[in-house]
Amino acid sequence: MATKKTAGTTKTAPAKNASAKKPAAKKQPATKTAKTTTAKNPASTKTANQKMSQIDAALAVLKKARKPMSGKEMVEAMAKQKLWTSRGGKTPDVTLYAAILRDLRKGTGARFKKAAFQAGSR
Structure with a gap:
C-alpha cells in the first residue's frame, strides 16, 4: 500500500490491485425448513383429495x-370402491395390464405376482 503525507497526517491509499480483501459480509441467520420424508408405500400416504394411480x-x-x-x-372393482376411475379411455384394462407387466420385469422387487391360469375358474 502506498502512503501519502499531508500536513501532519498520514493517509493510506487503497491498493489498486483487484485482489484486495473486502470486508466479510454479515451472515444471515439460517431459516428453519420443514423436513420432507419419502414414504415406502406411496398408497398409504394418499389423502382424500389426492387421486390414487391406476396401478x-x-x-x-x-x-x-x-x-x-x-x-x-380389477378396473371394475377400482371403480366400485372409488379408488380410481378411467378418464374416458377405451381400454383401461389393457393399460393396467401393460403397467403390471412393466412391474413384473423388476424381478424380485415386483409388487405383483403372476397367477397360474386355472381352466374353469371363471
Missing part, C-alpha cells in the same frame, strides 16, 4: 380380494 389402486384391490383377478375385473 396403486389395482394393488389395493388385489390385496383386499386376496384372489387372482383379470384386468377388467
Whole structure:
C-alpha cells in the first residue's frame, strides 16, 4: 500500500490491485425448513383429495380380494370402491395390464405376482 503525507497526517491509499480483501459480509441467520420424508408405500400416504394411480389402486384391490383377478375385473372393482376411475379411455384394462407387466420385469422387487391360469375358474 502506498502512503501519502499531508500536513501532519498520514493517509493510506487503497491498493489498486483487484485482489484486495473486502470486508466479510454479515451472515444471515439460517431459516428453519420443514423436513420432507419419502414414504415406502406411496398408497398409504394418499389423502382424500389426492387421486390414487391406476396401478396403486389395482394393488389395493388385489390385496383386499386376496384372489387372482383379470384386468377388467380389477378396473371394475377400482371403480366400485372409488379408488380410481378411467378418464374416458377405451381400454383401461389393457393399460393396467401393460403397467403390471412393466412391474413384473423388476424381478424380485415386483409388487405383483403372476397367477397360474386355472381352466374353469371363471
